[in-house]
């Protein structure tokens with residue numbers, strides 16, 4: 600499988616919502632658009648087919664001001680999973696998660712891995728100015744940017760979108776991690792796809808970055824940045840029947856669990872109730888692949904509670920998302936003072952952080 604590479608925007612493509620792109624595009628498609636500054640900005644949309652804010656932002660931007668005026672900077676646009684977008688799904692049953700198939704992935708290689716490796720080589724050779732991968736999530740979350748390395752230009756690119764920035768190095772095989780090897784790269788999380796506010800925010804951000812001459816070499820001021828570090832991924836064990844509406848046989852989560860996103864939960868916060876007497880725990884896995892469930896969660900009188908203070912992100916109450924991806928990530932705050940390029944990276948408790956990138 601080869602990516603389709605175009606040197607123009609196909610006529611009428613900008614008229615199509617995400618669900619109709621598959622009628623014009625066969626699969627993942629790169630579109631080169633020339634601008635006044637030839638060093639291109641790379642933008643990726645629809646890696647997850649139901650996360651439409653990125654495509655909506657791009658098509659509004661290109662139909663609006665840049666339908667009349669030349670782009671201030673060249674643009675390389677990746678429109679990724681048009682088949683899943685047609686069905687308004689994150690991915691289809693016969694597809695892997697596209698954002699786990701980029702170079703650095705730890706999955707068994709597939710034809711998709713080869714495709715995304717080709718795309719990476721193609722874009723790298725064009726020396727992009729920066730890389731922006733646009734997503735939505737399903738729970739109640741603030742808009743935030745994510746980075747895979749603590750580095751001034753990357754943090755500047757992230758802080759232009761939101762004061763809230765997440766640093767993560769798991770899972771592997773994500774686009775921003777692969778492109779971060781050769782340019783400042785961020786992932787944007789623009790809230791829920793149904794909210795026009797996410798599209799507005801992404802569009803304003805893209806316009807800002809297209810008009811930037813360069814990114815500062817200094818990290819953002821501490822007051823402009825709240826940096827969080829992902830310490831674990833939480834999953835529901837595969838054999839556990841769970842729900843958010845009290846219908847499942849094993850585990851009933853609180854129906855509004857996503858209100859806990861980006862809130863520091865004290866020890867003892869109840870997350871779920873075990874209904875048939877089974878000893879069920881959530882599965883929390885750290886960077887090294889270690890099971891850290893027992894240090895995070897307790898089972899008390901049939902309830903799963905937090906064993907210590909924890910801050911979740913991307914908690915979802917969509918059962919399909921929880922099955923296909925995860926229940927949430929667990930985070931801790933990194934003190935902004937650690938974000939000095941010359942300083943070793945330290946957590947507030949003084950412990951050294953693990954390597955910033957594999």
Ligand SMILES: [Zn+2]
Pocket residue numbers: 646647650734735
């Ligand atoms: Zn996504």
